[in-house]
Amino acid sequence: MRVLHVAPPPRYPSTMPETPTPIAAAYAVLLLIGMPILAAVDARRGADLAAAAKHRRLLYVSVGASLVVLGLVTLGVAAWQDVPAAALGWRVDAPATALLWGLGVAVAGLVLAWLITVAARLAGLRETAAVKLLMPRNASEKRAFLALSGIAAVCEEYAYRGFGLWAISAWTGNPWLGVALVSVSFGLGHGYQRLAGVLRATALGVVLAATVIWTGSLFPSIVGHFWINAAIGLGGWRYLRANFDVDEPG
Numbered sequence: 001m002r003v004l005h006v007a008p009p010p011r012y013p014s015t016m017p018e019t020p021t022p023i024a025a026a027y028a029v030l031l032l033i034g035m036p037i038l039a040a041v042d043a044r045r046g047a048d049l050a051a052a053a054k055h056r057r058l059l060y061v062s063v064g065a066s067l068v069v070l071g072l073v074t075l076g077v078a079a080w081q082d083v084p085a086a087a088l089g090w091r092v093d094a095p096a097t098a099l100l101w102g103l104g105v106a107v108a109g110l111v112l113a114w115l116i117t118v119a120a121r122l123a124g125l126r127e128t129a130a131v132k133l134l135m136p137r138n139a140s141e142k143r144a145f146l147a148l149s150g151i152a153a154v155c156e157e158y159a160y161r162g163f164g165l166w167a168i169s170a171w172t173g174n175p176w177l178g179v180a181l182v183s184v185s186f187g188l189g190h191g192y193q194r195l196a197g198v199l200r201a202t203a204l205g206v207v208l209a210a211t212v213i214w215t216g217s218l219f220p221s222i223v224g225h226f227w228i229n230a231a232i233g234l235g236g237w238r239y240l241r242a243n244f245d246v247d248e249p250g
Helices: 022-045 049-053 056-080 095-122 129-133 139-172 175-188 191-215 219-233 236-243
Strands: none
Touching (some): 022 056, 095 219, 139 191, 139 219, 191 219
């Protein structure tokens, strides 16, 4: 009788150095603390959302450029400190399996986002009108939003679930502590969406980070992140309509 042996999932990440260099660790701390602080400062400063909504494509370009800078700076630090690409999740051992993982992550993430939205509504937590105002309306804006979703998926996953998760996991020796800290930072970075949005982003961050731990690859989390953003931006946001703080026109 022939026995089939199933290979165990790869440990995350198999080529990870024992500890990050001081510069790599400092950058990870700056990333995980600095990004939420910048988000809080921007939220406190305020913005003319109604005006921004009239020029959504320009706003998408601006946000996309900021994310590209984040990704390039992270890439530069990783190259400078000789961090192996595979340690940051740039590996795909089985593309078809990784794609299925990504689609599963997208479904799980959307269900989780829906559950948190329902719970927030029952708890009386209001959604900021910014979520509605910044969502695409016409075909041109939707194409721009999809492009932004792709940029966000690659750059945010690389910075948070790639570099940040690797550095904290290697530094503490506990990848699940890394998942928790990176996810909280990611959630706080969405503070402009108020408490409901922070909780939603934190929970999605846990799903995405746990996927990287389980698979040893960023590819499933990138795919999942893209489709979660795309589904919400191309219509899922309308589910929040009854829970907006202000029902702005448009």
